[in-house]
Amino acid sequence: MSKETLRIISPNGHLGFAPTKEESFWLGAATKPDYYCCDSGSDDIGPVPLGADKCASHPEHQKHDLELMLLAAREQNVPMIIGSSGDTGTNSRVDMYVGFIKELAKKHHLAPFKLAYFYSEVEPAEIRRRMEAGQVIEGLDGRTDLTFEELDGTDRIVAVAGVHPFIKALEMGADVIIGGRSSDAAVFAAPAIYEGFPDHIAYYCGKVLECASFCCEPYGAKESVIGTITKDDVKVTACAPFQRCTVASVAGHAMYERTNPYYEYVAGGMMDMSECVYEQFDEKTCRITGAKFVPIEGKVKVKLEGSGKVGERYMGMAGIRDPYTIKHIDKVIDWAKSQAKERLGDKPYQLSYRIFGKNGVMGDLEPIKETKSHELLVVVEGVSPDMKVAEEATLIGTRQIFYARLPEVKGTAGTAAFVLDEVTEISPAYRWTLNHTVEVDDPLELFPITMIDIE
Amino acid sequence: MKTMKLVDLAKTIRSKNAGVDRITFDIIFREPETYYMVKNSGAISPDSVCALFGIEKTRLADFVEFDPGYAIKFTINRTQPSGSFGEGDVFGCQQYPPLYDFEIPVAE
Numbered sequence: 027m028s029k030e031t032l033r034i035i036s037p038n039g040h041l042g043f044a045p046t047k048e049e050s051f052w053l054g055a056a057t058k059p060d061y062y063c064c065d066s067g068s069d070d071i072g073p074v075p076l077g078a079d080k081c082a083s084h085p086e087h088q089k090h091d092l093e094l095m096l097l098a099a100r101e102q103n104v105p106m107i108i109g110s111s112g113d114t115g116t117n118s119r120v121d122m123y124v125g126f127i128k129e130l131a132k133k134h135h136l137a138p139f140k141l142a143y144f145y146s147e148v149e150p151a152e153i154r155r156r157m158e159a160g161q162v163i164e165g166l167d168g169r170t171d172l173t174f175e176e177l178d179g180t181d182r183i184v185a186v187a188g189v190h191p192f193i194k195a196l197e198m199g200a201d202v203i204i205g206g207r208s209s210d211a212a213v214f215a216a217p218a219i220y221e222g223f224p225d226h227i228a229y230y231c232g233k234v235l236e237c238a239s240f241c242c243e244p245y246g247a248k249e250s251v252i253g254t255i256t257k258d259d260v261k262v263t264a265c266a267p268f269q270r271c272t273v274a275s276v277a278g279h280a281m282y283e284r285t286n287p288y289y290e291y292v293a294g295g296m297m298d299m300s301e302c303v304y305e306q307f308d309e310k311t312c313r314i315t316g317a318k319f320v321p322i323e324g325k326v327k328v329k330l331e332g333s334g335k336v337g338e339r340y341m342g343m344a345g346i347r348d349p350y351t352i353k354h355i356d357k358v359i360d361w362a363k364s365q366a367k368e369r370l371g372d373k374p375y376q377l378s379y380r381i382f383g384k385n386g387v388m389g390d391l392e393p394i395k396e397t398k399s400h401e402l403l404v405v406v407e408g409v410s411p412d413m414k415v416a417e418e419a420t421l422i423g424t425r426q427i428f429y430a431r432l433p434e435v436k437g438t439a440g441t442a443a444f445v446l447d448e449v450t451e452i453s454p455a456y457r458w459t460l461n462h463t464v465e466v467d468d469p470l471e472l473f474p475i476t477m478i479d480i481e
Numbered sequence: 482m483k484t485m486k487l488v489d490l491a492k493t494i495r496s497k498n499a500g501v502d503r504i505t506f507d508i509i510f511r512e513p514e515t516y517y518m519v520k521n522s523g524a525i526s527p528d529s530v531c532a533l534f535g536i537e538k539t540r541l542a543d544f545v546e547f548d549p550g551y552a553i554k555f556t557i558n559r560t561q562p563s564g565s566f567g568e569g570d571v572f573g574c575q576q577y578p579p580l581y582d583f584e585i586p587v588a589e
Contacts, residue, residue, distance in 0.1 A: 277547075281552060285503055287552070288545070336566050391535070458501040458563065
């Protein structure tokens with residue numbers, strides 16, 4: 027365990043979400059990195075995949091990306107590590123990825139290897155037990171501490187692993203690790219720590235590699251990058267012929283998707299990037315020094331993500347071209363809502379209207395208050411615990427846009443244009459119920475690991 | 482005084498989810514001179530961004546002038562978590578365009 031340098035390739039910022047670009051991957055693989063690591067999840071995709079326990083990514087894209095990594099890693103006989111399997115990192119997604127690896131090993135007649143996988147799901151009942159025992163489940167990002175009411179409205183919870191289960195799996199001799207939900211940076215930091223590199227180097231390496239080519243310029247996603255670390259510095263190199271890692275692109279990436287560019291929390295501590303120094307090392311490589319890691323005092327806190335079902339959901343769409351109707355769009359929506367209310371009364375339902383061409387994208391944040399578009403698209407969502415009520419509410423709420431009663435409208439044969447004169451059942455509505463942390467005695471306690479032989 | 486629009490000065494102007502409860506905005510400049518000119522003008526401030534989006538100051542979770550990245554970054558709280566019923570932008574990545582029109586005082 028005395029490597030002077032360690033090289034880790036990151037082929038994709040979210041494995042399977044869109045396919046890995048092959049040219050830059052194979053250019054990187056040809057340099058024989060020590061580890062093939064990739065994160066495959068995100069909470070960006072909204073609460074539906076976690077709540078409904080399904081993927082946002084296409085299975086063929088996931089298999090494609092896993093196949094590239096597996097073939098290259100097994101050819102070199104070096105480890106491959108995947109975090110947040112199948113977008114959400116739930117147990118079913120981990121099982122699915124393990125199945126994909128088995129299938130690919132068979133397809134390519136790979137020599138036997140060891141696969142470790144770990145789960146991240148936490149039963150809501152387990153959180154309840156801890157709360158009843160007096161433990162506080164602390165809210166993040168301004169949220170209040172978890173209440174029993176919010177917990178009762180939660181269908182599925184995943185804990186976000188730090189480096190601990192990955193390091194444990196490497197110690198157990200894993201060639202391939204399929205992880206449940208995990209911090210993006212941990213997927214890369216874990217092998218660096220396992221190989222004896224200092225924490226601050228390991229975590230910064232993870233931080234810069236987690237989104238693959240998002241730290242490069244010009245912009246181009248899904249291209250590979252390679253991180254090279256020593257005990258003193260981190261270097262990150264673009265693999266795609268058209269991309270470079272520059273001081274600007276790497277420093278800029280430090281800000282991406284986080285509240286503050288200087289600090290980031292993971293299970294076990296905080297990365298402090300406030301004194302990072304960025305230098306152009308060679309044409310395609312940026313060198314970074316000065317990152318720090320501050321271990322947590324006391325018990326490790328693990329982030330929890332939870333999703334709860336709001337109801338069954340339908341969607342309808344209506345286009346509007348008449349300038350008089352556009353001018354009075356709020357009255358049109360009020361009419362449609364009133365007609366749904368007249369029919370459904372006290373039955374439990376909610377209707378949402380997003381008016382594209384007015385403020386559909388930004389809602390209340392839209393500074394432009396005057397609608398200047400010559401046409402609008404109204405997207406109607408209806409939700410209810412009862413599927414039939416959701417359908418009826420959405421149907422009335424959409425169709426009545428067609429029958430809107432405006433006193434001076436000249437088009438009396440219908441005030442809306444339909445792409446389809448129907449409403450569509452879509453995924454149930456869910457809500458992020460948990461964005462919290464739980465204190466643990468042992469950082470492995472929420473992440474059971476299993477080792478299997480793939481033959 | 483002469484002014485220029487932010488869109489003509491910045492290299493990157495973007496927005497994106499920062500976790501499920503927040504949206505973060507990045508304004509990144511190519512040259513340090515441009516960055517420091519905009520920063521020192523004070524045109525982009527906690528007050529001015531809140532006024533632009535019509536939000537209370539309490540919704541502003543963070544505002545940082547990030548010298549190493551030649552960037553100004555701020556983060557706002559969502560009123561509902563991302564992807565809740567009635568969402569218009571699950572990724573929060575199309576909330577930045579109003580920043581384009583910020584008028585920045587520039588030397589004559």
